[in-house]
Amino acid sequence: MAKIVVINGTPSLVSRINAVIEYAEADLVRRGFEVDRINVAELPAEDLIHTKFESEAIVKANGLVAEADAVIVVSPVYKASYTGVLKTFLDLVPQKGLAGKVVLPLFMGGSLAHLLSIDYALKPVLSVLGARYILGGVYAVDSQVVRNDQGQVNVAEELQLRLNAALEELAEETEHRVARGVKA
Numbered sequence: 001m002a003k004i005v006v007i008n009g010t011p012s013l014v015s016r017i018n019a020v021i022e023y024a025e026a027d028l029v030r031r032g033f034e035v036d037r038i039n040v041a042e043l044p045a046e047d048l049i050h051t052k053f054e055s056e057a058i059v060k061a062n063g064l065v066a067e068a069d070a071v072i073v074v075s076p077v078y079k080a081s082y083t084g085v086l087k088t089f090l091d092l093v094p095q096k097g098l099a100g101k102v103v104l105p106l107f108m109g110g111s112l113a114h115l116l117s118i119d120y121a122l123k124p125v126l127s128v129l130g131a132r133y134i135l136g137g138v139y140a141v142d143s144q145v146v147r148n149d150q151g152q153v154n155v156a157e158e159l160q161l162r163l164n165a166a167l168e169e170l171a172e173e174t175e176h177r178v179a180r181g182v183k184a
Helices: 017-030 045-049 056-067 084-090 117-128 157-180
Strands: 003-008 034-039 070-076 102-109 138-141 145-147 153-155
Touching: 003 017, 003 056, 017 034, 017 070, 017 102, 017 145, 017 153, 017 157, 034 056, 045 056, 045 084, 070 117, 070 157, 102 117, 102 157, 138 157, 153 157
Parallel strands: 003 034, 003 070, 070 102, 102 138
Antiparallel strands: 145 153
């Protein structure tokens, strides 16, 4: 069974972007993938800030990345880029930690003004970490993920369609690479 790890770079575990993550995870589990999640905000802050590579929590998180066939990198967009929380974790991923993996970025921002943050802020860092197969990604706008009166989060149909297409591509490419024995 192919493995996918979600790196959740949101500083808030009650963020609406978690609805996007849950949507993706449910889709991938339904397709037969084993899915794990790293909530970077739950890792010890001191380990992240002081780049403690040997920290038990960091070693465990990097183990999930190492074992994965594909990685989904999720972040809200703040100040035209991904979060500092995500950056502190990416700084702890080994130099070629994403080599041989399919990578799907999922970002959410307040407007389309920062649509290119995936291309200009994230993809260069992913490339340095060895990622060579980075999918186009999905950029959601806040208005596409809305909390209703009951406190539930609704993902707009248009966003669901784009997520479905991206997840289909991720699944196909990951299965293809696993079948060919392509690994890091």
